[in-house]
Amino acid sequence: MIDLKYIRQNPEQIQQxxxxxxxxxxLAALLALDESRRKLQYDFDTHKAEQNRMSDVIATKKRNKEDASKELSEMSLVAEKIKQLQAELSQQNAELDSLLLRIPNVPESDVPIGNDESFNEIIRHEGELKKWDFEPQDHLQLAQANGLIDFMRGAKISGSGFPVYSALGARLERALINFMLEYHQQKHGYSELMVPLMVNRKAMTGTGQLPKLEDDMYRCNEDDLFLIPTAEVPVTNYYMDEVLSYKDLPLLHVAYSPCFRREAGSYGKETRGLKRLHQFNKVEMVRFCLPEDSPRHLEEMLDNAEAILKAFGLHYRVLKLATGDLSFASQKTYDLEVWAPGSKEYLEVSSVSNFGEFQARRANIRYRDAAGKMQFPHTLNGSGVATPRLMIAILESYQNADGSIQIPDVLKPWLELRINK
RNA sequence: GGAGAGGUGACCGAGCUGGCUGAAGGUGCACGCCUGCUAAGCGUGUGUAGGAGAAAUCUUACCCAGGGUUCGAAUCCCUGCCUCUCCGCCA
Structure with missing residues (x-):
């Protein structure tokens, strides 16, 4: 969340x-409530100060065995009033919090302004575009022909958007996950966490998914738990309500997890095959760092995500998201879109974001700086990367004329085989 | 699931026969001193969040959370959550 004091002082910027x-x-309701709450606070404080002062007087009198009945009867009236003010105050505080939790993070100044993805800025293209002397098939045909993924049976047991990876498909998926996890740990210095797949309301609020996106998440009503839409949630909230030392920073964590997304209402062509799923696998990178370092860390994470695509020799492009396409909590985001030669389109496989202190404030993650002062670290995260669309790009890029798939060299440690029909 | 114990500051840990406790002591951290041989000794300082104020400063809240009793609660009562120990059940 944004510092209330900052909002008060820069309302135009927040509104923009x-x-x-x-x-x-x-915002208007927030500012009005803030105003009235401060008045109420002052009123409450004044009464409370009087009560505290008189309590001392009463205590002293009693200790000296003097009569305090006059003070006692006076103070019972004040106690009444205080109780009433307190009730009002806590109600206003609750309302204020709920309004504050809906104020989005402020985009950085170099983020393109525009209300949808058409304003995203394509920064560069990387990797070679492969050419074949045959017409490349798309991943659905390849997966089907090679028996890698069973969409029908997945739909039978769970519904559409829940594929079953079968046989070599499962091994390939697992190899991708292992490759990425190892790569980030060995080459990029991340430390792995294996996290719960269900988190509570507080954690979901901490990273900013709640209150806005409640309807997009799978939920366990009985226990008020949510299936995570990304490992970002448990990993970032790992340090919730803690005070770190500046010496601990930066902290780099990587985690693999399945991700669960209801995304109600997103049906159509897009949902065919592996492009859009209710459950998918992702390796996620998360960083906590000193505020002044976060721009550098954002670029590093982008590199880390790109390294995966480069390791597979895939063609992709880097986008800087426009304000309208930024997530609620993000202040700056790069997307990586990998080229799928069979489907002939770019597919988003990674989103790398800097959240500034927005999430740290919500999750109450702090650190003590060298001078001993409490500060909020900056948090960042990035997919490194999501497997389904990576799988699409790999199947389509590594296909042979006969419809078989060549296994990329980097996966050899996990998968020696060549997948044949 | 049953029985017991407990949740205090960055951390550990006193207090818990209600008032003089925002909270002893220690560790850590910061600064200074001393000493010099593999690391220590000494001194000083060190809560968070809100409100008022130009500032000095004043003030309020906070001892898991939420209620209650009381003029007054870290301390008493209730509810919830969490942790630990023992028993049961189970992968």
Whole structure:
């Protein structure tokens, strides 16, 4: 969340951010409530100060065995009043919090302004575009022909969007996950966490998925737990309510997890095959760092994600997201889109974001700086990367004329085989 | 699931027969001193969040969370959550 004091002092900037991000936060109501709450706070404080002072007087009198009945009867009235003020105050505080939690993070100044993805800025293209002397098939045909993925049976047992990876498909998927996990640990210095797949409301609020996206998540009502839409949630909240030392920073974590997304209402062509799923696998990178270092860490994470695509020799492009396409909590995001030669389109496989102190404030993650002062670290995260679309790009890029798939060299340690029909 | 114990500051840990405790002591951290041989000794300082104020400063809240009793609660009562120990069940 944004510092309330900052909002109070820079309302125009916040309002502009709300507009640029297509959010519906009610800034006017927030400011009005803030005003009235401060008055109430002052009133409450004044009464409370009086009560505290008189309590001392009463205590002293009693100790000296003097009569305090006059003070006692006076104070019972004040106690009444305080109780009433307190009730009002805690109600206003709750309302204020709920309004504050709906104020989005402010995009950085170099983020392109525009209310949808058409304003995203293509920064560069990387990797070779492969050419074949035959017409490349798309991943659905290849997966089917090689018996790698069973969409029908997945739909039978769970519904559409829940594929079953079978036989070599399962091994390939597992190899991808292992390759990426190892790569980030060995080459990029991340430390692995294996995290719960269900988290509570507080954690979901900490990273900013709640309150906005409640309807997009699978939920266990009985226990008020949510299936994670990304490992970002448990990994970032790992340090929730903790005070770190500046010496601990930066912290780099990588985690593999399945990701669960309801994404109600997103049906159509897009949902065919592996492109859009309710459950998919992803390796996620998360960083906690000193505020002044976060821009550098964002670029490093982008490199880390790109390294995976480069390791497979895939063609991809790097996008800087426009304000309207930025997530609620992000202040700057790069997307990586890999080229799928069979489907002939770019597919998003990674989103790398800097959240500034936005998430740290929400999750109450702090650190003590060299001078001993409490500060909020900056948090960042990036997919490194999501497997389904990586799988698409690999199947389509490594196909042979006969419909078989060549296994990329980097996966050899996990998968020696060549997949044949 | 049953029985017991407990949740205090960055961390550990006193207090818990209600008022003089925002909270002893230690560790850590910061600064200074001393000493010099593999690391220590000594001194000083060190809560967070909100409100008022130009500032000095004043003030409020906070001892898991939420209620209650009381003029007054870290301390008493209730509810919830969590942790630990023992028993049961189970992968």
């Amino acid at each position: 951010a709300i507009i640029n991000k297509n959010e519906k936060a009610d």
